[in-house]
Amino acid sequence: xxxxxxxxxxxxxxxxxxxxxxxxxxxxxxxxxxxxxxxxxxxxxxxxxxxxxxxxxxxxxxxxxxxxxxxxxxxxxxxxxx
Amino acid sequence: xxxxxxxxxxxxxxxxxxxxxxxxxxxxxxxxxxxxxxxxxxxxxxxxxxxxxxxxxxxxxxxxxxxxxxxxxxxxxxxxxxxxxxxxxxxxxxxxxxxxxxxxxxxxxxxxxxxxxxxxxxxxxxxxxxxxxxxxxxxxxxxxxxxxxxxxxxxxxxxxxxxxxxxxxxxxxxxxxxxxxxxxxxxxxxxxxxxxxxxxxxxxxxxxxxxxxxxxxxxxxxxxxxxxxxxxxxxxxxxxxxxx
Numbered sequence: 146x147x148x149x150x151x152x153x154x155x156x157x158x159x160x161x162x163x164x165x166x167x168x169x170x171x172x173x174x175x176x177x178x179x180x181x182x183x184x185x186x187x188x189x190x191x192x193x194x195x196x197x198x199x200x201x202x203x204x205x206x207x208x209x210x211x212x213x214x215x216x217x218x219x220x221x222x223x224x225x226x227x
Numbered sequence: 228x229x230x231x232x233x234x235x236x237x238x239x240x241x242x243x244x245x246x247x248x249x250x251x252x253x254x255x256x257x258x259x260x261x262x263x264x265x266x267x268x269x270x271x272x273x274x275x276x277x278x279x280x281x282x283x284x285x286x287x288x289x290x291x292x293x294x295x296x297x298x299x300x301x302x303x304x305x306x307x308x309x310x311x312x313x314x315x316x317x318x319x320x321x322x323x324x325x326x327x328x329x330x331x332x333x334x335x336x337x338x339x340x341x342x343x344x345x346x347x348x349x350x351x352x353x354x355x356x357x358x359x360x361x362x363x364x365x366x367x368x369x370x371x372x373x374x375x376x377x378x379x380x381x382x383x384x385x386x387x388x389x390x391x392x393x394x395x396x397x398x399x400x401x402x403x404x405x406x407x408x409x410x411x412x413x414x415x416x417x418x419x420x421x422x423x424x425x426x427x428x429x430x431x432x433x434x435x436x437x438x439x440x441x442x443x444x445x446x447x448x449x450x451x452x453x454x455x456x457x458x459x460x461x462x463x464x465x466x467x468x469x470x471x
Binding site: 148 | 438
């Protein structure tokens, strides 16, 4: 991927530089670590979101089921429905 | 919203680097052309778009959001206002607000936060006080001036990022530490959430709340930090002169 190539290029360029550009090396490493943190935490966040927050509202049937009730069946409809 | 594009690519235009979704140029919420000044930043944004699968999860695309904020400037703030907003946080900086009890938390705050305050004081040659009372720390005027002038050396884009991180971490000092590579994102987030982490250790962790918040804060802080660095870097390759 492009992002990988950006860092790989950066690291390769760093290899032939002198001591004076040591700070740049440190910066690139920090950037890479920060980017990794970004990718990882987004992945975790999405996973947690799916697991705990993504299900949406329960249907009436499900809610009834939670407390051990079952919705009544009325084959003829409720009478007041159009 | 469903992913409506196959390929994501980057092109270089007059204003900077542009993102293309198939043949369409990406635009900001205010319909401006989406251009970024740094190629590295463009790559990272393109990666955000390319990582989306069936549905586009905008809430995960922090770098794109930061770029949009910089391009549209919806709060209509100028450089001066952004800087003042960031420095104002010092009055309520997390690292400066100490509890008086329990003793173990007081100790923890001292051990974890004091070194960073000392680092900032030394690095910027300023005085930053911590306080236990509800009025907060008293920050000397000189400290404010020095930090304002330091922040003024950043460009508008970088400042949007800085102000964003300060708001997330509730601390200017932690943000400065991140910008100066003194702390990693994970460390800064931990220090920002020191009291929460302390309570979690004591009372237990609730995955769907605590971890959720932790990961979100990490993601936003990482994005903001990366954004600032990519907007303020200038990589020039200087060739060494061969001396015979």
